[in-house]
Amino acid sequence: MIETTPQKRGVPLWVQIVIWVFLVGLLALVGVILGKRQQGTVQPGDAIPDFTLPLFSGYEYEGKSEVKLSDFEGKLVVLNFWASWCKPCEQEAAELEEAWKFYEPGGEVIFLGVDYVDTEPEARAYLKKFGITFFNGPDMGTKISQLFRIRGVPETYFIDQNGALYYVKIGPFLSVDEIKSIIDQKLQ
Amino acid sequence: MFAEFGYGVLLVSLIVAIYSGLAAVYGAMNKSAALVESARRAMLLTFPLISVAAAALIYLLINDHYEVAFVYEVTSRSMPTYLKVTAWWGGQAGSLVFWSWLLAVFTSAVTLRKWDRDIEFLPWVILVSAITLTFFLGMTVFFENPFTRFWLVNGNVEPSMFAPANATVFTPQDGQGLNPLLRHPGMVIHPPMLYLGFVSYVIPYAFAMAALITGRTDDRWIRITRRWSLWAWLFLSFGLVLGGRWAYDVLGWGGYWGWDPVEIAAFMPWLTGTAFLHSVMIQEKRGLLKQWNMILIILTYALVIFGTFLTRSGVLSSVHAFANSPIGPFFMGFVSLTFIVSVALVIWRWPQLQAETEMKSMLSREALFLLNNLLFMSILVVCFWGVIFPLISELFTGQKVTVGPPFYERATSPLFAALLFLMAVAPLSAWGHSTVQTLGKAIWKSAIAALAVTVALFFTYTQNIGALIGFFLIVLIVLVTFHEFWRGARARQKTQGENFFTALARLMGRNRRRYGGYIIHISMALMAIGILGIEIFQKQTQGTLAAGEKLEIAGYTVEYRELASWDNQGEGVNYTRAVVNVYEDGIYLGQLTPRIDYYYDSQQNMTIPGNRSTLRDDLYILLVDWQPVSSIGATFKIYVNPLVNWLWIGSLLFLVGVIFAAWPDNDPSEEHARRNITRDNRQPSAAD
Amino acid sequence: MNKRKLQITNYGVLAFALALLLAGLFAGSAFAQDNTPTDDEVNVIAKQLYCPVCENTPLDVCPTEACRQWRELIRSQLAEGMTEDQIKQYFVDNYGARVLAEPPRTGLNWLVYLLPPAIILLGAFFLFRSFREWTKPKVEATGVGGERGETSSLKKDDYVARLEEELKKRK
DSSP states (O other): OOOOOSOOOOOOHHHHHHHHHHHHHHHHHHHHHHHHHHHOSOOTTSOOOOOEEEOOTTOOBTTBSEEEGGGGTTSEEEEEEEOTTOHHHHHHHHHHHHHHHHHGGGTSEEEEEEEOSOOHHHHHHHHHHTTOOSEEEEOGGGHHHHHHTOOSSSEEEEEOTTSOEEEEEESOOSOHHHHHHHHHTTOO | OHHHHHHHHHHHHHHHHHHHHHHHHHHHHTTOHHHHHHHHHHHHHHHHHHHHHHHHHHHHHHTTOTTBHHHHHHOOTTSOHHHHHHGGGSSHHHHHHHHHHHHHHHHHHHHTSOOGGGTTTHHHHHHHHHHHHHHHHHIIIIISOTTOEEEEETTEEEEESSOOTTOEEOOOSSOOOOOGGGOSHHHHHHHHHHHHHHHHTHHHHHHHHHHHHHTOOSTHHHHHHHHHHHHHHHHHHHHHHHHHHHIIIIIOSSOSOOOOHHHHHHHHHHHHHHHHHHHHHHHHHHSOOHHHHHHHHHHHHHHHHHHHHHHHSSSSOOTTSOOOOTTHHHHHHHHHHHHHHHHHHHHHHGGGGOOSSOOOOTTSHHHHHHHHHHHHHHHHHHHHHHHHHHHHHHHHHOOOOOOOHHHHHHHHHHHHHHHHHHHHHGGGSOSSOOOHHHHHHHHHHHHHHHHHHHHHHHHHTOOOHHHHHHHHHHHHHHHHHHHHHHHHHHHHHHHHOOOHHHHHHHHHHHTHHHHHHHHHHHHHHHHHHHHHHHHHHOEEEEEEEOTTOEEEETTEEEEEEEEEEEEETTTTEEEEEEEEEEEETTEEEEEEOOEEEEETTTTEEEEEOEEEEOSSEEEEEEEEEEOSSTTTOEEEEEEEEETTHHHHHHHHHHHHHHHHHHSOOSOHHHHHHHHHHHHHHHHHHHHO | OHHHHHHHHHHHHHHHHHHHHHHHHHSSOHHHHSSSOOHHHHHHHHTTBBOTTSTTSBGGGOOSHHHHHHHHHHHHHHHTTOOHHHHHHHHHHHHOGGGBSSOOSSGGGHHHHHHHHHHHHHHHHHHHHHHHHHHHHHHHHHSSOHHHHHHHHHHTOOHHHHHHHHHHHHO
16 A cells, blocks of 8 residues: 555565475474374384394304394394383393293294493493393494384383384383293294 | 363363454454454453463362372472462473463453554454464363373273263372472573563564555554564563573573573574564664565564474474373474465565665665674574484484584674674664764774773783673673763753753653663673673583592682581472582682482482672582592582673663563553654655 | 612612603693593593483583493593593494584585575675665666765764654654
């Protein structure tokens, strides 16, 4: 009504395109990230990519100082995330070791401990304190924990003989029987 | 009983808010004044309704109704009553109700104004407010319900709003208690201030949208909302400062600002809001920048919503923060909706938002204001990108990265310095035209004086080049601004024959926005002293001392005396308090008592510093660790934060300045009429 | 006797020289003399690191147990004589790039450093261009730059009058 400027130019098309691409791109980015956050940890049925776990010295698997998930094809893998600063982890440490001792002779089940954001001297002290003999190594670069999108420690992932995740335990196990019952589901 | 009642009222408020929006838009389309009036009344009704729901929630909080999940999460029996009330905004669900309530307060207030001249805005202002209110109420009703209760179903405890089959209410003995970090007086007022700032920006935004929709794109919407945006800016700024003070007192890392993404999320709307505050003046005075002002107010609103979204939906949260917040997707939808609609509206109305006049000189005041806008936008770009980049990196490379203080400090410090420079120069430039000569003539005396102070500082205080530049600019701002006061008052003194102080008072009273703004500039300069002090001159040391041992830092000697640990049963807190003697150059200054409070209910520590604060520096002592046997000793972390007090002094002056500028005039109706006259006078001149 | 005494002094001189040499050698590295680095030495490095357990809190002020362990690790690494860069590299290798306060300058991370200046320059460019556009009519009218053309009129610019005018406008 009071506009008197002679030219009334709209927004040039290319600027409009840039704006919309930027806006939609931003929203898509945030949306995808939100989706990732909402997902939580990997779920049974999700594909589990291969990863490499370097072992703490003193642990060896068939003479090698690092293991791959694919090394254990045909075996059931119990993947436990822990840290020496994590109090709840201590509650389940002895139970995990006991379960490992139970299945070790059969050779059908492998226990892997992944040490999340920890320092080596403390981690060793922790392993020694609970006399843990199953394979343990540091989560170098927090790559494995990101792969599983863990939300904290302790968390334990059960991967069956075909390499498929079939059970996720958040928080510490309450008993050896709990661990055994989850493993025995897949052992015939 | 109260839980169902509160939930019911929330639900009714939601329905009323939806009705209000629909009636407003339908009434506007069909030119039905009655329907718009009905929408207005519905909007007015949301305030008492949400107040009742809030009262129900507060009743539950105060009376230990732990069967309500929210009450269980944020309160415990040992908390004093005032903290139980403030726990209202201490958790997600409650703070959403708080948001809604504030929004209802503001929209009610705005619908009560005289609308006769601006009746075409009314339905659209109601619509925008109603949509925002609907969204926040919707989140509380559908996703984060503060009235959800615990139910015992077949031996399991489940949270649910309504009783599941065969369930009985389950009431825990005690609550988890409020996060101890939030039990600080600063926390009692910091979030409400911040929320007030956030929410009050909804009003200018609503008017801007109304202007776009109706096509009445002159500066009417800006004039109506001028005070709103000033108050909004005040609340937001003060919320940020209080947050800083709270961090300084409670978080125990020796500073007040850590460039944490959550902090930055609150800082970003402040940046655009500040730019807006300046650039609207250009539109009012010169009819320029209509498009830009629209963009700024939309950005401010969008950043308020986006920032709230980022911090609440869990997008920015860490491994240990609360994950899987159910509001995420819903919130995302709202963010997308507001962004897309606002941008589409601006593009649609772009031709009508052309400038009425043209810019005349690159050194005119409006040109300098534009430069100021460019700087604020630049800081915004740095902040925004710093917050967003880790998300991009995680998405495309799978690599998590931290963008921390060094990045922001390096990128923003030259920009802040340039802003200081503008603050010194801009008051001297004239609207419409200025030249190097006129500016130089006006500034040279102050510049030489500032330079003299800087040289003196070089020999007595510091040789740090960054600090010297900073101090030069600060002194320059203060001198130039005082000179402006003096010059104006002298001019009046001559022409009006008043005495100096009457002249000064009248001068300031006649143009409160300008002189309030100058007061704010001086307060910013004072705050900059504090920021420079802590950024450049902070010293720290740490050591473990046995009783009687000493630590030295920057001329201070800190001697560890004793340590005591005791329980306060009533409050459920264990206090561990160390006593240290402080000496400076051998002279005894007094005792400080840094302590650690351990809260049994939430199993969290809070580190309270012992702080000796002077205008020169703060001696800030933290108790980091201690041994059960006191002979072994305690570990202290000691900071010397020079000049930091000026930050708080500056922020008090800031408060004075903004209130001075924003305080309603004595006679609102006269002011209203007067503004209309100026507007009518201006239009023809702007049009020719 | 005499000979023996001489020998002793000789040894004394030798020992003194050796001590001087040692002192000179180790003056630069405090760690070599004292095997437990101080909290301050640890914190200098810790301040630059961020533990993934408590995101966005610098390691030197983070109160969690994990961070306390990290600080102790830094202390033992310092005692072993590792340099600041080596220690930071160790943490990056073990815990990923996010332990650094800023993304390392490689690959995609360059974006974080380059994009803001680029956008700011672009903004400055557009602002400058808009200025030119707005001031154009003036330039055409006066022939040379608008600023210079106005100087003469501005010299007479009376501050008092301007102030009063502005005040009137507001009234």
